[in-house]
Amino acid sequence: MIDYxxxxxxxxxxxxxxxxxxxxxxxxxxxxxxxxxxxxxxxxLPTRVHPVVIIGSVISFxxxxxxxxxxxxxxxxxxxxxxxVVSLLLFVIYFIFKIxxxxxxxxxxxxxxxxxxxxMLLKTAVDVKKDLDVSIDKARKSVSYLVSxxxxxxxxxxxxxxxxxxxxxxxxxxxxxxxxxxxxxxxVIFICPIENQLFYLLLxxxxxxxxxxxxxxxxxxxxELKDIGFFPAKIDDxxxxxxxxxxxxxxxxxxxxxxxxxxxxxxxxxxxxxxxxSPNSGFTMATTAGALNIQLIKKDTYILGDPNKDIEKDDITxxxxxxxxxxxxxxxxILILLTFIYVIL
Numbered sequence: 624m625i626d627y628x629x630x631x632x633x634x635x636x637x638x639x640x641x642x643x644x645x646x647x648x649x650x651x652x653x654x655x656x657x658x659x660x661x662x663x664x665x666x667x668l669p670t671r672v673h674p675v676v677i678i679g680s681v682i683s684f685x686x687x688x689x690x691x692x693x694x695x696x697x698x699x700x701x702x703x704x705x706x707x708v709v710s711l712l713l714f715v716i717y718f719i720f721k722i723x724x725x726x727x728x729x730x731x732x733x734x735x736x737x738x739x740x741x742x743m744l745l746k747t748a749v750d751v752k753k754d755l756d757v758s759i760d761k762a763r764k765s766v767s768y769l770v771s772x773x774x775x776x777x778x779x780x781x782x783x784x785x786x787x788x789x790x791x792x793x794x795x796x797x798x799x800x801x802x803x804x805x806x807x808x809x810x811v812i813f814i815c816p817i818e819n820q821l822f823y824l825l826l827x828x829x830x831x832x833x834x835x836x837x838x839x840x841x842x843x844x845x846x847e848l849k850d851i852g853f854f855p856a857k858i859d860d861x862x863x864x865x866x867x868x869x870x871x872x873x874x875x876x877x878x879x880x881x882x883x884x885x886x887x888x889x890x891x892x893x894x895x896x897x898x899x900x901s902p903n904s905g906f907t908m909a910t911t912a913g914a915l916n917i918q919l920i921k922k923d924t925y926i927l928g929d930p931n932k933d934i935e936k937d938d939i940t941x942x943x944x945x946x947x948x949x950x951x952x953x954x955x956x957i958l959i960l961l962t963f964i965y966v967i968l
């Protein structure tokens with residue numbers, strides 16, 4: 624008979640040695656794989672129970688309170704208050720389910736999957752391409768949900784550009800960044816076990832998603848939001864700094880494996896990645912533009928890449944395949960890295 628209590632104690636409790644338990648290693652690795660599988664196969668959780676939607680509601684509640692403070696301190700209060708509530712809610716869930724390792728693992732992978740948006744990211748791009756095959760007006764409407772620009776008069780080329788920009792920009796925050804921070808903290812608890820380590824292992828990517836949601840909701844330079852959105856936007860930029868550059872490198876490698884123009888991908892990344900208003904978004908957009916030998920253009924904002932060929936609908940498919948391979952390669956490297964850390968410890 625399997626002694627689940629012993630497994631729980633091995634994973635959750637602090638060990639007297641730095642040797643990583645096999646139970647913890649398997650929990651971390653399988654947690655990553657199963658959570659990714661849930662997102663890829665089933666997509667987003669129902670809106671009513673989606674953690675990111677709940678986080679958005681918490682943000683809205685505190686935003687309405689602190690926005691009355693007309694200085695940047697309001698944003699700091701918003702960050703702290705939202706972080707406390709999110710942490711408490713997650714700890715309550717963890718405390719309820721930690722009595723049984725199977726239930727804990729199930730709720731863990733479900734919640735972890737909510738920090739990704741791989742399925743939605745790829746599907747949305749494919750859907751716009753299908754809409755282009757129907758009519759340009761339908762595609763204009765579809766792409767309007769993806770980008771913050773007037774899409775009412777976009778030509779087919781600008782629609783394709785907008786789709787590829789949205790797709791590749793979000794590789795970082797829809798998958799690479801939460802998994803990056805998950806891996807960093809997994810390495811930390813491998814080396815220095817702590818109490819309730821599985822709670823913190825889940826909290827870290829969830830807090831990343833919280834900052835990402837904060838930035839999406841209040842991180843704008845409008846008269847209303849410029850003060851309260853300052854800290855959330857800056858923290859989001861900081862958190863995405865390393866993952867964005869890692870993502871860019873993986874796009875280049877993926878371009879090589881797909882026999883696209885990897886040399887130009889790397890060149891355009893170095894030349895154009897910093898042309899975007901965001902310090903991070905250009906690293907995946909520019910590399911993709913270079914790999915496909917196209918220009919990605921947001922009028923009056925940036926031009927990435929060179930017009931070596933006309934942009935066309937099939938470039939969406941190429942960008943989707945490039946994004947898929949980027950995600951697959953990054954996941955494989957993370958699994959190899961986690962295994963290496965486990966073995967050497």
